Amino acid sequence: MLEMAYDKIDRYDEDVTREIASHVGEILRLLGEDPSREGLVKTPERVAKALQFLTRGYAQDGEQIIKSAIFDEQYSQMVIVRDIELFSTCEHHMMPFIGKAHVAYIPNGKITGLSKIARVVETYARRLQVQERLTVQIRDCIQESLHPMGVAVVIEALHTCMSMRGVQKSNAITTTSAFSGLFMKSDKTRNEFLQLIGQKH
Numbered sequence: 001m002l003e004m005a006y007d008k009i010d011r012y013d014e015d016v017t018r019e020i021a022s023h024v025g026e027i028l029r030l031l032g033e034d035p036s037r038e039g040l041v042k043t044p045e046r047v048a049k050a051l052q053f054l055t056r057g058y059a060q061d062g063e064q065i066i067k068s069a070i071f072d073e074q075y076s077q078m079v080i081v082r083d084i085e086l087f088s089t090c091e092h093h094m095m096p097f098i099g100k101a102h103v104a105y106i107p108n109g110k111i112t113g114l115s116k117i118a119r120v121v122e123t124y125a126r127r128l129q130v131q132e133r134l135t136v137q138i139r140d141c142i143q144e145s146l147h148p149m150g151v152a153v154v155i156e157a158l159h160t161c162m163s164m165r166g167v168q169k170s171n172a173i174t175t176t177s178a179f180s181g182l183f184m185k186s187d188k189t190r191n192e193f194l195q196l197i198g199q200k201h
Helices: 002-007 014-030 043-054 062-067 114-125 131-146 187-196
Strands: 070-072 079-090 096-106 110-112 150-159 174-181
Touching: 014 043, 062 114, 062 131, 079 114, 079 150, 079 187, 096 114, 096 131, 096 174, 096 187, 110 114, 110 131, 114 131, 131 150, 131 174, 150 187
Parallel strands: none
Antiparallel strands: 070 110, 079 096, 096 150, 150 174
């Protein structure tokens, strides 16, 4: 059931689509365009559907994703899923930020399916976000649903609101991190994680 809910990404609420599209048409007009010209006739509807796709994480529950695949396993070493592609939308300018997430946890008698870690990243990324909050939400979701001995999250991303407008620095990468449990208490554990994902420490 959860998998089906997660994968329903091409079904849109027609009323919501219609209402968003009407506003997009007005925005085009205010920008000096003619929403009725051939190339733009279907643009408002496309934008409406794209916005719903990019924010579909609001309809998903990260903790339920983890809890749908929890298994008993006496493994107590670090589990890392690295280089998870990440596409999110900055809530300040509604422009994309794109990068990758590295997530680790140390099991405490329970593990989860590896794909669930990537799905949790996707769930919180597909909302209007700031990178700092996104990093903490991923950490807290895994910590609260799996109760491991520690969680570590590092996100590296390029923000188009910074590269395409404003200061226009196209190569600037923002890195954020969030740790819990052993990753906070033990420098050795935290440094091992950072070394394994290729971060300098």
